[in-house]
Amino acid sequence: MTGYVPPTALPRGLLDHAEMRAALAAHDFGTVFRLARSEAGISYSKIAAECDIKPERIGALARGIGSVTTFEKVTRIADALRIPGGLLGLAPREWEVSARRALPAPADATATDREGDEVRRRGFFKTSAGAGLAVALPDLTRPHTGRRIGSEVPGQLRERTARLRRLDDVLGGGDTYRVYVGEYQATKSLMHDSAYSEETGRALFSVLAEQAQQAGWAAFDCGKHATARGLYEASHEAATEARDRALAGNALAFLSYQRVNGDRRAGIETATRSCATAGPDAPPGVRALLHERLAWAYAVAGLATETERALDSAASALAEVDDTPQPDWAAWVDHNELQIMSGRCWTELRRPLRAVPVLESALAAYDDTHARDKSLYLSWLADSYLTAGEVEQSAQVAGRALDFCAGVASVRPRERLAPVVQRLAKHRDVPVVAETLEKARP
Template identity: 40%
Template sequence: MSGNMGANIRRERGMRGWSQARLAREVCRIAGVQGEPVGRQEVSRWETGKRTPREWLPSIAAALGVPVDTLAAPQAPPEPPLPTLADYLPAGDPLAPLSARTGRGVGMEQVGDLQQRVHGLRLADDVLAGGDLIRPALRELRSAVKLHREGRHSEEVGRELLRQIGELGQIAGWIASDAGQRGEAEQIYRLGLSAAREAGDDTLAGNLAGSLAYQLSNIGREAEGIRLARAALDVAGTDAPAKARALYLDRVVWAHAKAGETQPAIRALGEAGEALSQDSEGSGAPAYLYWVDSGELQVMEARVYTELRRPLRAVPLLRDVLDRYDATHTRELALYLSWLAVALSDANEPEEAATVAARVISLSADVASERTAQRVRIVLARLKEFPDIPDVRALLDGAAQT
């Protein structure tokens, strides 16, 4: 029971964005005791199950604003393993139409409904993490493939269905990657790329190839990432919408930055900005590129300078982005703060880096994202370069106990 109780305390604390030290102070205040007999280390022992709160439990519950039963309740059983692409698609070529289609007739109305669901999934990804969305994303992908394979439809409708499968492949691949299923994500991206090419949509094919290039660059396959990002840009061609070219160049930027190639990365940054400057209302950019704007390019610029260990350029950019960022997008906020923590470490500001890192850890605690978990590990590894700084030491010790 103590293990469940500790996990419940940690969950409720994380939901309020409190540090362990903050909870300790609140418990002492609620209990009306002097001298803070409960400190951060004691809270850490509760949360890891090394010690049961016992007489402190009512004060903990009051401090967190929940009933005692909420903290004492057993945890829900773990969810079953995340699904894989094979769980949702037929064997062989999943896009191959059946020789005898027995399904219902499919028209543009059904395609429009599917398009709305795809867009809804993309909007959900703005605020939810991959672990929360992988199941509905793969179910939608299966349904779309089934509609194309089994439904009776015209050539034009079939082409539009393939386009929606391609869009689903891009967002479902992104979600799978965020959930830590990178092998699955690569298969999903390739399925979507096949659908986009069969539909004759070069802009969508470029988006899928660029998304896969981004993943490859992040998992140590930098040379492949550069080649694929460049290929995505070439496939789209000079006639691609300005936003699309800016995005593909964004992927090129990141691929070169991950490979440590400073000048190509900075040159591509300039080209991305120039491409976006040519965008105008009615420019023909697909709806799925709604998020590509000057703010997104500024984020990439800041991340690139962080990756290239140029903190004097990175820190002001990141502060500017974070000052106006939507705090409801918890995952992205944690990611952007993680780059700020790294940049501050590189700028030899370990105390401030530790403060930012504590917020990253708090925000990431209940986010089902492998990307944020990986960034937490990177931030902590960078802070280990400052073991003698008290604020850093306290943060590292606390992280080791959770």
């Protein structure tokens, strides 16, 4: 039974396709079927036969009508298309286990290597499973024109947005951009085609602002900078319409983060405005996040006193005991993340004696499953070691960063590591540096 390979088995290359990965993580089987036919030539009739789904249903799903939510159907599709369980948030399928047993372990694979891979795999499975739950929500984004929607819809959309945000923990913007911008466009269509109360409208604008920020971040992460700026500006407009000061402030913080490398003064002005827009009554996590980004703007501009003051404001906000609900989009900000931002700032300010200890401590507690972010943060640690004259240590850390970002659909880790690698090249006669330079080759 397990030796049988169905005619609908997807080629490995297609499973590695960014759009396919995003569709699988979101359980968007309509897109999966469409790509199977357009990219691999697998007909809908074959898919229907192997998945035990009516052909007309396959066609409807491929046109974006309906969704697959039951466990039984998801597992049937996984087996028919030979989709590894991990890509769908499932345990490894029986045919995967059998195939793995039939292959010898690589000669150079250590127990530590295998354990590390397993930890990363489990972390990704858990995250993608959570994201997949979002498809169980009602089909909210395709109402009949003129339909009146109730006050519960914005909350359901916000829940969906929060679940899909988890994709950013393990995937780069190249993998998530289409998913996030699709959600944003769908909500815009919903608002255009539906009727709702004024209060519901404000809530919908708030969700739209949140989705625009999410899509903008993915665009920024994959190098679409003009698109990111447009989405951040649209987010600010929507948040202002919603009278959501926290989200409006965060939109400005995103714009500052993007601007600061080009126009430092404009970056600082925008970051300062973001804190003022959110105001002192914003939830502590929001204020901490915005002051962190203000600290970053100051650090890039070389202003040490102002940087430290902003970091202190972020720490004070996090230290507050407050029962105010924290928005999901700011929930990732904690004391460890603040330590990382502090280390990044002191690296930019060329203060390695302050940067290295906090980065070492914070990164030791940072989960390896967040490969893109860990790679980025390690780049600042490598930078600080090099500034301190610790060439070998810098090269080792840069090598780890390169390992983490391999295969991640984000342009930022490589861009951030490029100047560090360029500085290391002066020491290419050192063996560990030579190894890192070899890893860094395109």
